[in-house]
Amino acid sequence: MITTLAVSGYRSLRDLVVPLGSLTVVTGANGSGKTSLYRSLRLLAEAAQGRLVAALAGEGGLSSALWAGPEAFGRSVRAGIHPVQGTARKGPVSLRLGFSGDEYGYAIDLGLPVPPHPFPLDPAIKLEAMWTGDLPGRANIFAERRGPHVRLRRARDGAWRDAALDLSPFDSMVTHCADPTDGAELLAARERLRNWRFYDALRTDPDAPARRPQVMTYTPVLGGDGADLAAAIATIAAIGDAAALEAAVEHAFPSARLEAGPGERGGLLLHQHGLLRPLGPAELSDGTLRYLLLAAALLSPRLPELMVLNEPEASLHPSLMPPLARLLAEASRRCQVVVVSHNEVLIDALHGEGEVTAVRLHKELGETSAPDLDPPRWIWPKR
Incomplete structure (x- = not known):
């Protein structure tokens, strides 16, 4: 199960780390960043399909998907004493996505392509890392990509070996460097990521x-x-x-x-x-058909490890929220479920069905945060 989701530099998610449980409900006002959090999970799944760069291009390119505010907010800005102003950038342009769980974690860092480039709106993959456990470290990273260079830990002795020296900036190591020998863990993680299911x-x-x-x-x-x-x-x-x-x-x-x-x-x-x-x-x-669609998805004989639903309550009458909540809760006992919703009737019904990890998003100065949560510990691998 995924226990931590981390996003940095993506739309309103300047720097957000949230916990995920067996059943997670992401809620908040309109425009608070719910859809961006949903899309960040989808982008991670796209990396395993080799479609991450194309997916970002479909959103208008990297420049459109990047956080549009300053790198950081000072206390005086947050207090309203001084206006928001641009400052000299200290770090590189970066859009980072990552997750971790009981078994493994993954992070990807995207930036601007090196000119000259025929497609300047396409992001370039600068770094990728995959590790065992919840946090990356020297001893537990088993696959690492820096620029075009990818290396894997050998199965027989744990030493590093080169898996690629000139991987294209738009190709992920997850899709191009997994093999059943030294890249067995990478291969297994790729198949699990490809199994994630999204309904929106x-x-x-x-x-x-x-x-x-x-x-x-x-x-x-x-x-x-x-x-x-x-x-x-x-x-x-x-x-x-x-x-x-x-x-x-x-x-x-x-x-x-x-x-x-x-x-x-x-x-x-x-x-x-x-x-x-x-x-x-x-x-x-419309409501009857939508409920039957959701029932077919949630009662699937072949549930994924992770199922994500974006505003499943659309078109449904309030009387259908308790049956939908029961379906979601029962599915979460067989797979991990993330629900993005702002329907309080559905949210209350879900809480009545059992334990729920609630992620309530709030936006201030254009930045999404989860003020009610203590963020899990997270470390971004450095370029």
């Missing part, structure tokens, strides 16, 4: 993919857009926890039941008390 684009509009006819096939993992909802529901009923799915539907819609299988209505039918016929996906309300 489950559409319910009239043209949503989940409303269209679908091919019914073995689907243990719901897609990010929900296009395979019917197949995912059928897979849960066949090889997953069918009783939990039935209970989730009953809890949200008393006396209702789902039917999934081949059919002209896209393979998914919802039988509701009082209706003479079941409803297909195209006929369901």
